[in-house]
Amino acid sequence: MLKRVIKDETDHMDLEAGIWKSLVYSPPPEVDKPTYEITGPTEKYDCRDHCFARIAMKEGSPPYEDYYQRHPEKYEIDDENRKRAGKSAEKLVKKDPVNERLAVSGFSRSWIMSRPDYLKHKASMKLVPVGRVRQEKISPDPAQMTQKIKALGLHLGAGKVRIAKLDQKWVYSHKPIPEYGEPYHLDYPYVVCLAVPQNPYFVDSHTGLSSTWETGWTYSFATFISYAIADYIRALGWNARAIPTMNTPYLVSPLFADCGIGEDGRCGYTVTKEFGNNWRPGGIATDLPLVPDKPVDFGLQDFCEKCGICADTCPSGAIPNGGREIVRGYKKWHINADKCYTYWNTTGRPCGICQSVCPWNHINNWWHKGVRELAQRVPSLRTFFIKGDEIFYSKKPKPDPRWMAEKVDFTILEEKP
Ligand code: SF4
Numbered sequence: 276m277l278k279r280v281i282k283d284e285t286d287h288m289d290l291e292a293g294i295w296k297s298l299v300y301s302p303p304p305e306v307d308k309p310t311y312e313i314t315g316p317t318e319k320y321d322c323r324d325h326c327f328a329r330i331a332m333k334e335g336s337p338p339y340e341d342y343y344q345r346h347p348e349k350y351e352i353d354d355e356n357r358k359r360a361g362k363s364a365e366k367l368v369k370k371d372p373v374n375e376r377l378a379v380s381g382f383s384r385s386w387i388m389s390r391p392d393y394l395k396h397k398a399s400m401k402l403v404p405v406g407r408v409r410q411e412k413i414s415p416d417p418a419q420m421t422q423k424i425k426a427l428g429l430h431l432g433a434g435k436v437r438i439a440k441l442d443q444k445w446v447y448s449h450k451p452i453p454e455y456g457e458p459y460h461l462d463y464p465y466v467v468c469l470a471v472p473q474n475p476y477f478v479d480s481h482t483g484l485s486s487t488w489e490t491g492w493t494y495s496f497a498t499f500i501s502y503a504i505a506d507y508i509r510a511l512g513w514n515a516r517a518i519p520t521m522n523t524p525y526l527v528s529p530l531f532a533d534c535g536i537g538e539d540g541r542c543g544y545t546v547t548k549e550f551g552n553n554w555r556p557g558g559i560a561t562d563l564p565l566v567p568d569k570p571v572d573f574g575l576q577d578f579c580e581k582c583g584i585c586a587d588t589c590p591s592g593a594i595p596n597g598g599r600e601i602v603r604g605y606k607k608w609h610i611n612a613d614k615c616y617t618y619w620n621t622t623g624r625p626c627g628i629c630q631s632v633c634p635w636n637h638i639n640n641w642w643h644k645g646v647r648e649l650a651q652r653v654p655s656l657r658t659f660f661i662k663g664d665e666i667f668y669s670k671k672p673k674p675d676p677r678w679m680a681e682k683v684d685f686t687i688l689e690e691k692p
């Protein structure tokens with residue numbers, strides 16, 4: 276009996292590695308086709324359209340002129356957001372400079388390691404100080420190597436690691452600044468997809484200090500893990516491009532659905548069975564021969580149809596209450612990213628509400644693991660669980676941890692320009 280339990284525990288997280296194993300009683304069922312729907316010819320996403328990319332352009336610069344000439348409809352909202360972002364962040368920093376800087380500092384490694392010039396640096400085994408490591412290309416057994424890479428990712432702190440066959444239709448068409456307008460090339464057959472969970476207690480502060488910290492820190496952490504695995508693959512003689520979270524060249528949601536990290540949810544994120552949508556992506560694109568994983572179906576499409584908690588609690592109205600729309604040939608719940616980003620700029624901090632309230636995000640105790648199983652296996656119980664979630668789990672923000680929120684006395688010694 277004990278043997279049987281141990282076997283199941285290791286089977287469902289692929290391997291006996293990592294601190295996030297044992298999250299569910301059974302893995303989400305694998306299927307042949309992902310649960311999103313492609314309705315016609317698909318169009319690639321142009322990364323210059325992303326709200327972060329738009330707001331990063333310097334007023335009057337050639338990219339700025341080019342972009343708003345082609346998209347005059349975006350000028351007004353971007354202009355307002357630029358002004359708003361500066362004002363609200365300044366207000367917060369003025370009020371509490373010590374803690375506000377702490378919250379934002381979590382992002383810094385992710386920003387640095389996402390820069391195109393940083394990405395070009397490749398670790399070389401010639402630099403390893405212990406002995407001389409010969410440069411050679413090693414051809415490992417793909418199935419065994421897949422398991423090893425997954426174990427390494429789990430050991431380093433990812434909650435789920437799966438292998439996607441890279442579908443070029445998810446790769447963005449054009450780059451934003453500083454390489455504005457250049458085409459993306461990501462000519463690799465596979466992506467090692469990492470889902471790195473966030474601390475749910477921190478995200479529960481919604482737009483608080485701890486939620487801001489957790490978002491930035493998980494981005495940085497996922498980025499660091501991605502570089503570590505890419506370095507290992509290159510040491511075997513294969514090509515590997517780390518995917519830092521702020522320099523991601525593809526649409527995460529469909530790619531991660533393709534390999535069964537989870538399913539595309541109403542909230543616009545890939546929702547996992549194990550820790551809902553409360554995670555951030557990392558990845559490594561590579562030509563190392565690996566065995567791709569299948570998509571999964573644990574009933575999320577029907578669950579999201581019935582649920583809508585994220586749409587009801589989203590303060591900006593960015594998450595749709597209604598049905599799916601066709602976007603670039605892909606039928607999905609379409610998030611209005613401009614509304615979401617405007618809200619962030621109004622509060623001066625990122626928002627974690629939709630990552631706090633999803634019923635699939637509850638901590639993995641026996642009760643929640645049991646509910647996950649029933650929600651997957653018995654569709655008629657889903658409405659009952661959703662009602663229960665609305666009644667028993669408050670959607671209000673929780674306070675930041677005291678150590679983070681507590682004020683520190685200070686004096687300003689030097690004003691830097
Ligand atoms: S991050 Fe906040 S504003 Fe944006 S979609 Fe989620 S709940 Fe809405």
Ligand code: SF4
Pocket residue numbers: 540541542546552578579580582583584585586632633634635
């Ligand atoms: S909150 Fe509900 S509707 Fe939104 S992603 Fe989670 S399950 Fe789907």
